[in-house]
Amino acid sequence: MSHDQLSKSLISTFFPDFLHLVAPDAALRLRPGEATFLDKELFLDWPDLGRRREVDLLARVPVEEPDGPPVLVHVEIEARAGSGMSQRLWRYFMQIRLRFDLLVLTVLVNLRGGRPGVGLEVLQEGLDATAPVVFPYRVLSLSGCLADDWLSRKEPIAWAFAALMRSKRWSRAELKIECLRRVARSEVAGIEREVLVNWLKTCVKLTAGNAAEYERLLALEENKEIRHMETTWLGKAEARGMKKGLAQGKAEGKAEGKSEAVGLMKQALLQGLERRFGAVPEKLERRLDAIQSVDRLAELVTRALVAPSLDELLVN
Template sequence: MLPPTLIKEKPHGYTKHDQLFKQLIHTFFDDFLEAFFPDVHQNIDFQSIKPFSEEVYTDLVQGKTRRLDIVVETKLKGTDTVIIIHIEPQNSKQDDFHERMFHYFSLLYNKYRKPIIPIAVFSYEEKWERNLYTMEFPFFHVLSFHYMTLHLRKRDWKNYIRSNNPVVAALLSKMDYKDNEKVQVKVEFLKMMARMELDPARQRLIYGFFETYLKLNEEQEEAVMEEIKQLDNADKIMELPISYEERGIAKGKEIGEKVGKEIGREIGKQIGIKEVALEMLRKEMPIELIAEVTHLKKEEIERLRETL
């Protein structure tokens, strides 16, 4: 089965958030729809998914080039009806986002003339959302454009911890939880990861996404570890290529840098001492005096004299 097309942003407008969400949904497209849009999932043919070429549009009014996020062509299950699915992740509240969704819809429909399922994924803190764009006059209603939405901050993380869906595991980090629940969210996430038994590459993708949005301090991480140790499958969880491995690498790097600086200072000190000894040799001072001043061995001073 061909994967859905990932439509890339221009480099200057392509944020880490965009990249993470697009890579997640692109890799786990089937799982994403199954978890959050089951009606769509049940009615599309995943064997008919085809990649699109990059969708680039120029906004003549604003003078901007726009690249859509995720655009997929497929068929309705059991039919020959070709449809398009457009998914647009949004990480900040924008009052005109509903108009932008209508604009994208219009551009896609104008080009392909096929039915379109538009989906917006909101991940910002505010629980504000809008799923309708209207155009009307006091005397006439022109249109009402609806699109499907997923607002992660409106989802209670506790309702998803029994899931074995990798997208759900990643998106726990963006759901509605309190600061004092972060440790428990992390514990439940690790339990989910252990149950799913994903390949290492997908584990790292899911874990990297989760760690980006749910960050714990050292004390909280220790609390997570204490809870994990009490679980029956603690050994299995500890085998995951998780943040403790990354944190260990970072800590090792930090220690290495400190040691390197100490060694560097010592080397610098030794070089400085030898420069002093060389200068004293140039002035033909006695080796005994040079040894007393620099604390170098006489043999070392003799070797330095041979370099002059």
């Protein structure tokens, strides 16, 4: 699963908490726990005829007022803050408003970059002081925030977001451990816990040096509960990947099934390597990409758990 999909899964799973973080006043007037997520493929026409346009998340949320019409919450997630987002969000807003004829609350999430924290941005267009276009939207930018503050919050999604923030107390490896510790010691369970751990383990990348520090910290007795949680998550993730990959790759010898199986196994392998050794060198990634055997990839997934180094991984 891509980082984009993982972020969408995180926000949709903890949607009520997310809305209280980014738009607390609006959240009090809504019932976010009853939100339903809509088809994100909005239009095939304007402004690019025939081009499929898709928003990241679009939720229909009931209001507290009896018999009041629902509100649409539109969320866009950017890996890094960039220029031109105001215009893009405004175009999405117009299309959503025209299609559904409902009030729209727009939220932009910047995983990296942007003004730290939660804020309100306003797009204005016009020739004089009476601008005909005034478009406000909420923005949450993570990387400049202080992780220590967010880890102290009660909302589980805040603990996940904290892993991408800066810290005055911890290194990157220590911060990742602290985020996982917050999850391990919480009452969050089931699919919600799995979503948190999956996001923290997959989206939070460490350099080789930080990855080595992370493994050292993980081995400490005080982090036993984190090791157990990580092992449980890893077992479930690899079991799903192996089961789905092998089933699709071998069922009736279908070429498309085998192709998808190979992709799933490569993803599981790269995640395992990044977890143990940090960023995978491009040269090794190209060698792994050339492997088309499901059985060979399954073998390498297992070896990735015990190989002393990346150099030893492909040694027969």
